Amino acid sequence: MAQISSPPTKEIPRFDISQSVSMLFPTLLVVYDWPDSDALNKELAELLLAREKSMAKNGMQRSNAGGWQSPGNLITWPEEAFQTLKWRIETLVLNLTDQIVRDTGHKRTFRLTMDAWGNINRNGEYNVVHTHPNCMWSGCYYVQKGNPDPAIRQNGLLEMLDPREAANYLAVDNTILDGREFVDNVPGRMLLWPSWMKHMVHPFVGTGDRISIAYNVNVIEEQPQQ
Numbered sequence: 001m002a003q004i005s006s007p008p009t010k011e012i013p014r015f016d017i018s019q020s021v022s023m024l025f026p027t028l029l030v031v032y033d034w035p036d037s038d039a040l041n042k043e044l045a046e047l048l049l050a051r052e053k054s055m056a057k058n059g060m061q062r063s064n065a066g067g068w069q070s071p072g073n074l075i076t077w078p079e080e081a082f083q084t085l086k087w088r089i090e091t092l093v094l095n096l097t098d099q100i101v102r103d104t105g106h107k108r109t110f111r112l113t114m115d116a117w118g119n120i121n122r123n124g125e126y127n128v129v130h131t132h133p134n135c136m137w138s139g140c141y142y143v144q145k146g147n148p149d150p151a152i153r154q155n156g157l158l159e160m161l162d163p164r165e166a167a168n169y170l171a172v173d174n175t176i177l178d179g180r181e182f183v184d185n186v187p188g189r190m191l192l193w194p195s196w197m198k199h200m201v202h203p204f205v206g207t208g209d210r211i212s213i214a215y216n217v218n219v220i221e222e223q224p225q226q
């Protein structure tokens with residue numbers, strides 16, 4: 001329990017203040033672990049490694065420092081694995097939409113537009129701090145972890161950056177109001193966050209291939225017929 005250094009003039013009563021505290025402006029992060037993903041991930045990894053070889057000259061430069069990024073039309077690629085991934089993204093976004101929309105008393109219908117691209121990072125490669133402009137939700141699906149050196153802290157981890165400027169300007173250290181949010185790249189894990197939220201990927205130090213698929217999604221509400 002918190003103490004004050006000089007004795008109070010009167011005894012301080014302690015009570016449950018939680019009823020009087022609200023947390024304003026929360027920022028959403030979805031972390032969903034898809035079950036039964038091993039076979040899909042193996043297939044996605046093989047396909048992306050093959051694409052990297054065949055499309056080497058068509059790689060994109062986005063937030064990546066090193067590494068390979070595919071063009072953003074991955075969901076149009078014909079292999080079933082990419083169609084399964086597209087379905088997984090749609091499923092998560094539409095369930096999230098159900099969760100956040102207010103009830104208007106009328107049926108509300110939404111459709112999605114989407115870009116997605118593969119990422120392969122190897123030893124020393126990372127993604128600088130960035131946002132994903134011109135969309136609503138962004139996210140990532142983890143295909144393969146590679147073999148990160150366990151001696152390196154935050155090796156290859158995604159870090160979400162607190163959007164509240166100077167929120168860590170707290171005189172008291174180590175409170176629940178100040179924190180850094182790291183997300184482990186567990187294969188089969190799918191994330192969603194608001195596209196405006198800054199994030200980065202810490203350098204991957206190790207052997208093998210760190211493979212993920214990133215995406216941007218827009219949610220468009222269909223207007224009811226008059």
Ligand SMILES: [Fe+2]
Nearest residue numbers: 063130199214
């Ligand atoms: Fe990103």
